[in-house]
Amino acid sequence: MSAQYDQIGDKVADWDVLPVRSEFLEGHTIFKALGSVEEMSVLDLACGDGLYTRQLKARGAARVVGVDISEEMIRGARQYEEAQPQGIDYHVADVADMRPLGSFDVVTAIYLLHYANSPEHMLRMCRNIHAHLKPGGSFVTYAFNPEFSAKGPNSTRYGITMLDFPEAPRDGQALSAELHTKSPFTIHFSYWSRDTHEQALREAGFRDITWLRPECSPEGLAKLGQAFWQDYLDNPHAVALRCER
Secondary structure (H helix, E strand, O other): OHHHHHHHHHHHHHHHHOHHHOHHHHHHHHHHHHOOOOOOEEEEEOOOOOHHHHHHHHOOOOEEEEEEOOHHHHHHHHHHHHHOOOOOEEEEOOHHHOOOOOOEEEEEEEOOHHHOOOHHHHHHHHHHHHHOEEEEEEEEEEEEOOOOOOOOOOOHHHOEEEEOOOOOOOOOOEEEEEEOOOOOEEEEEEOOOHHHHHHHHHHHOOEEEEEEOOOOOHHHHHHHOHHHHHHHHHOOOEEEEEEEO
16 A cells, blocks of 8 residues: 555645545544544544644644655655644554554544455554554544445546446455546555444454444535535445444
């Protein structure tokens, strides 16, 4: 995974302008699932160039640490931090093998678990996430939707196209999606069923696992209308997932 994002590099810089990644949809859903982070310590995994890491700090988190497997993504995140210091620490690591970074109130991960290359790899990720949470802490992630349907609307008008998506994907099957940024790029990941996600999380020690479908904010509905967002809401490419330690 590190290699593909090292190659993507600066192409991710404008992906936050895509409708699917906007504050109206993805951001709104993530922060609704997360709730307040005021005065909390937050570990943001798969942080990329720090898009959400910076938002967590701006929302009042007392301590924020970002981790990504890609040196290129962390280089970009550190450049943002140097230009506008917020006191965020960034580290390069595979979540499955990440060294201890402390104990946190919340762990977030926007697009992580579907990059596991096996159920065992996903379990190691989840165990390490669990180990970084304080008792009673929460893990909130945004991940590929295991129930995305090849028969439903694709997400092209929202900035992302699932490529050659099978009608009945199997666990571990390689998938691809194209992001329609100014300089389009393709990402590659694996399909994992809902049961596989939940098994890894429960075996790692998590409880109260809740899946949350994306929602559009009132501002997004007012700006573009329900009809614009409906195809995506009917067949979202990603969903939020929250669980507790």
